[in-house]
Amino acid sequence: MAEPHLDAAYNLARWLTRDPQDAEDVVQEAYLRAFRFFDGFRGGDGRAWLLTIVRHTAYSWLKQNRPADLHVEYVEDETGLHLHAADDAPLHATDPQTLMLRQADGLRIEIALRRLAPEYREVLVLRELEDLSYKDVAQIAGIPIGTVMSRLSRGRRQLRRVLEQLEKTA
Amino acid sequence: MNPNCDEVRELLSAYADAELDLARTLSLESHLAVCAECTARLQRLRDFSRVLRERAPYHRMPAALKSRLPGLLDDDDGRAAAGPRQHGRGQILQWALPIAAALTLSVGLNLLIGSRRADGALVDEVVAGHVRSMMVAHLDDVASTDRHTVKPWFAGKLDYAPPVFDLAAHGFPLAGGRLDYLDHRAVAALDYRRGRHVINVFVWPAAGAESEAEPLTNSGYNIERWTVGGMRWWAISDLNAGELTSFAEQLRAAAIGAE
Structure with missing residues (x-):
C-alpha cells in the first residue's frame, strides 16, 4: 500500500x-x-x-x-566562506565538481543539506525530492515564484559549497 | 543584445528546471549559443540536480505512524496524540464518511458560483473521493495486484459485482480496491497505478446508453467517464490528460471485450 x-x-x-x-x-x-x-x-x-x-x-x-x-547561517558561520558570483565555477583545475559528484553518497548529501538554512533546505527538498513545480513550491512556502527561483539558485550553490567543504575535511 | 554572464548565472538554475518564462528563455539561449563557460555551468547544474535526485535520502513515513494517524481523529476535537492504537476498517469507515461529506461540501461550495453541469455534484464527490484516498492511510481495503483476489473481495459488500481488469500489460498495474461512497450509494473503487501516479476508478451499475470516454478537468485533476456493460465508470488521477485518456481507452476496451 x-x-x-x-x-x-x-x-x-x-x-x-x-x-x-x-x-x-x-x-x-x-x-x-x-x-x-x-x-x-x-x-x-x-x-x-x-x-x-x-x-x-x-x-x-x-x-x-x-x-x-x-x-541557521551555516555557510558564513561554520566555514567562513562567503558566497560570491564565482561560486558555481570549478574551484581547481582538477575539476573538483567531478570528484565531488563521484563521492557524494546519500549520507554526505544528508549532512550537507541539513546544514543549510531552512529557507534554502525546504525549497531544495520540495523541488528535488518531491519534484514540485515552482508554482507549488511558492504556494507551500508562501513566497513569490521569483523568490523560489532565487532561493533555489542560491541554495544549490550553497549545497555544492558545503559538499565540497565536507570533501576536503573527509 | 545578449545579457552578460552575471545576469545569466542567476537564471540558469530556473532554466535547468524548465521554469523560466519564454522571453528570458530565448534571451538566455542566445547567450548560451555563444558562451562556452555558461554552457558548461548549465551542464554542472544539471549533473548536480541529477545526483541530488538519485542519492538524497527520501524519508518515507514509518508504517507504525501511518497506522496510528487515523486513530488520532477519534478523539474529541481531534485533541490527542498519545501511543499507538489499533484500528479496524470499520472504525476507519466511520470517520471516512463524515470527512467525505465535509470534502464534498467544501469543494462543492467553491463551485456553486458559475454554471454547473448536470454531473457537477458527482464531479465534486469523485474529486473528494480521490483526494481523500490520497490523504489517509486508506487507499486500499484489499491490496492486491491480482484481479482474482480483488474481485471476490467485493462479494457481499456490494449489491453488484464490479468488473475488475488487469491492465499491467498496458503499463497500468492494478494495486487494489476499496469501498467508497458516491451518488448516494456504496460503490467499488479500484486503485490502478502509472509509475508513482495513482488512478482511482469508480464503477457502479447505471442505466443508459453506452458512451465513449469523455474527458473533464476539475481542481487540477484529470477525469474520464464512460458507460459500458450497464456500468458507469469514472477514472480520476493527477496523471496527464493524454495518459489518462489512453488508460480509459484500455479499460473501456477490456470491458467491451468481456461482454
Missing part, C-alpha cells in the same frame, strides 16, 4: 525538524489540523495543500521548541 501524500508530509517534516521523533510529532499535529481546518481546502492538488500545513506546523513547532534552528 502506498500513500504518496503521507510520505511527502513526513519527508518534509523530517527535513525541517532534522529529527525522526520531532518529525512524527509535527506530522501528527499537521494531520489533525488538516482535518480540523478542512474549510481551507480550495480544491487543487491535495499534496500541495497538505504540505503547506505540514510546513506551517513544523515552523510553529521549531519556534516553540528549538528557535535557534530557524536562524
Whole structure:
C-alpha cells in the first residue's frame, strides 16, 4: 500500500525538524489540523495543500521548541566562506565538481543539506525530492515564484559549497 | 543584445528546471549559443540536480505512524496524540464518511458560483473521493495486484459485482480496491497505478446508453467517464490528460471485450 501524500508530509517534516521523533510529532499535529481546518481546502492538488500545513506546523513547532534552528547561517558561520558570483565555477583545475559528484553518497548529501538554512533546505527538498513545480513550491512556502527561483539558485550553490567543504575535511 | 554572464548565472538554475518564462528563455539561449563557460555551468547544474535526485535520502513515513494517524481523529476535537492504537476498517469507515461529506461540501461550495453541469455534484464527490484516498492511510481495503483476489473481495459488500481488469500489460498495474461512497450509494473503487501516479476508478451499475470516454478537468485533476456493460465508470488521477485518456481507452476496451 502506498500513500504518496503521507510520505511527502513526513519527508518534509523530517527535513525541517532534522529529527525522526520531532518529525512524527509535527506530522501528527499537521494531520489533525488538516482535518480540523478542512474549510481551507480550495480544491487543487491535495499534496500541495497538505504540505503547506505540514510546513506551517513544523515552523510553529521549531519556534516553540528549538528557535535557534530557524536562524541557521551555516555557510558564513561554520566555514567562513562567503558566497560570491564565482561560486558555481570549478574551484581547481582538477575539476573538483567531478570528484565531488563521484563521492557524494546519500549520507554526505544528508549532512550537507541539513546544514543549510531552512529557507534554502525546504525549497531544495520540495523541488528535488518531491519534484514540485515552482508554482507549488511558492504556494507551500508562501513566497513569490521569483523568490523560489532565487532561493533555489542560491541554495544549490550553497549545497555544492558545503559538499565540497565536507570533501576536503573527509 | 545578449545579457552578460552575471545576469545569466542567476537564471540558469530556473532554466535547468524548465521554469523560466519564454522571453528570458530565448534571451538566455542566445547567450548560451555563444558562451562556452555558461554552457558548461548549465551542464554542472544539471549533473548536480541529477545526483541530488538519485542519492538524497527520501524519508518515507514509518508504517507504525501511518497506522496510528487515523486513530488520532477519534478523539474529541481531534485533541490527542498519545501511543499507538489499533484500528479496524470499520472504525476507519466511520470517520471516512463524515470527512467525505465535509470534502464534498467544501469543494462543492467553491463551485456553486458559475454554471454547473448536470454531473457537477458527482464531479465534486469523485474529486473528494480521490483526494481523500490520497490523504489517509486508506487507499486500499484489499491490496492486491491480482484481479482474482480483488474481485471476490467485493462479494457481499456490494449489491453488484464490479468488473475488475488487469491492465499491467498496458503499463497500468492494478494495486487494489476499496469501498467508497458516491451518488448516494456504496460503490467499488479500484486503485490502478502509472509509475508513482495513482488512478482511482469508480464503477457502479447505471442505466443508459453506452458512451465513449469523455474527458473533464476539475481542481487540477484529470477525469474520464464512460458507460459500458450497464456500468458507469469514472477514472480520476493527477496523471496527464493524454495518459489518462489512453488508460480509459484500455479499460473501456477490456470491458467491451468481456461482454
